[in-house]
Amino acid sequence: MAVAHSHPARLWTPLKNHDAQCRLCSHFCIVKPGARGKCGVRENRDGSLFTLVYGLPAAVNVDPVEKKPLYHFLPGTRTFSLGTMGCNMSCTFCQNASLSQPPRLGRGITGHLAAPADLVAAALDSGCKSISYTYSEPTIFFELVEDTARLAQAKGLRNILVTNGFMSPDCLDALGPSPAGLIQAANVDLKAFSEGFYQERCGARLAPVLANLKHMRRLGWWIEVTTLLIPGLNDAPAELADLAAFIGTELGPDTPWHLSRFHPDYKLTDRPVTPHETLIAARKAGQAAGLRYVYIGNASGPGFGDTLCPACQAVVLNREGFQAESAGLADGACKACGLGLPGIWS
Numbered sequence: 001m002a003v004a005h006s007h008p009a010r011l012w013t014p015l016k017n018h019d020a021q022c023r024l025c026s027h028f029c030i031v032k033p034g035a036r037g038k039c040g041v042r043e044n045r046d047g048s049l050f051t052l053v054y055g056l057p058a059a060v061n062v063d064p065v066e067k068k069p070l071y072h073f074l075p076g077t078r079t080f081s082l083g084t085m086g087c088n089m090s091c092t093f094c095q096n097a098s099l100s101q102p103p104r105l106g107r108g109i110t111g112h113l114a115a116p117a118d119l120v121a122a123a124l125d126s127g128c129k130s131i132s133y134t135y136s137e138p139t140i141f142f143e144l145v146e147d148t149a150r151l152a153q154a155k156g157l158r159n160i161l162v163t164n165g166f167m168s169p170d171c172l173d174a175l176g177p178s179p180a181g182l183i184q185a186a187n188v189d190l191k192a193f194s195e196g197f198y199q200e201r202c203g204a205r206l207a208p209v210l211a212n213l214k215h216m217r218r219l220g221w222w223i224e225v226t227t228l229l230i231p232g233l234n235d236a237p238a239e240l241a242d243l244a245a246f247i248g249t250e251l252g253p254d255t256p257w258h259l260s261r262f263h264p265d266y267k268l269t270d271r272p273v274t275p276h277e278t279l280i281a282a283r284k285a286g287q288a289a290g291l292r293y294v295y296i297g298n299a300s301g302p303g304f305g306d307t308l309c310p311a312c313q314a315v316v317l318n319r320e321g322f323q324a325e326s327a328g329l330a331d332g333a334c335k336a337c338g339l340g341l342p343g344i345w346s
């Protein structure tokens with residue numbers, strides 16, 4: 001393991017008295033000389049901002065793309081997945097807290113030294129079709145994302161963000177429109193549909209996430225949305241109906257919505273695992289809002305992960321765990337009736 005080293009940061013503005021304003025995420029931290037931003041991985045040194053996690057991934061794996069989860073993007077392929085330490089949120093229910101939270105708490109930043117070219121070479125060697133920036137929050141390792149994605153794209157790999165959606169508009173614009181830009185697909189957490197939840201449970205705000213989802217749609221990224229259903233905190237029927245209506249109206253009814261089962265983790269240990277009935281009721285709320293592709297994850301049940309043709313109801317993609325079987329799909333269309341399905345299939 002290597003420890004944090006510094007690399008010039010991008011997307012920041014110098015201010016008077018050697019302060020620096022970071023423009024990477026919607027916290028827009030003003031960072032004093034010698035201090036770090038809220039994420040704990042961007043530091044002001046003599047009036048200039050540096051990132052402490054460039055070329056320092058702390059988690060690297062080859063995953064099925066279904067694990068991100070992305071269900072309408074190159075199904076059945078593997079994606080080279082990486083993340084550094086750090087996050088710009090402080091969710092009490094974080095399922096990756098040992099990776100995301102230490103820098104915020106002033107603890108050590110560690111990882112494996114790997115330059116963007118090393119990561120792209122490893123992705124190609126492992127037969128992956130894409131690179132996913134994931135595990136923690138890719139916004140806070142933007143410089144590594146940008147440089148790796150550019151090299152990856154030149155080698156014919158696609159790039160995926162798995163994100164909490166709290167970046168800045170400048171960050172999105174720097175990554176650019178699909179397909180010419182650096183990112184082709186994103187799975188975005190929409191953790192709840194209340195400002196109170198985001199402020200009290202995540203140390204962030206809902207409004208920028210909603211604006212960024214619409215911004216990503218304008219950029220032409222393929223978007224899938226995930227909501228972790230936490231009993232008693234974000235699973236009220238009215239809230240889920242509003243959240244589903246937002247997806248349907250602002251992102252479109254073809255946007256997949258993944259409902260994920262909660263299990264107690266990190267600081268949130270006084271809540272039970274999400275009951276199956278809650279997951280099924282939420283799926284019905286999504287369908288009632290007109291969403292055509294609503295999936296249940298982190299749980300097993302009949303048809304929880306299957307993709308049905310909305311026209312003839314044939315199963316076009318069958319999923320067991322993270323394995324996808326696409327016997328009902330041909331060139332992105334339902335084999336039974338010929339309807340084209342939304343997504344990126346090849």
Ligand code: SF4
Binds near residue numbers: 025040140
């Ligand atoms: S990435 Fe966000 S949290 Fe980190 S320094 Fe920049 S504005 Fe602050």
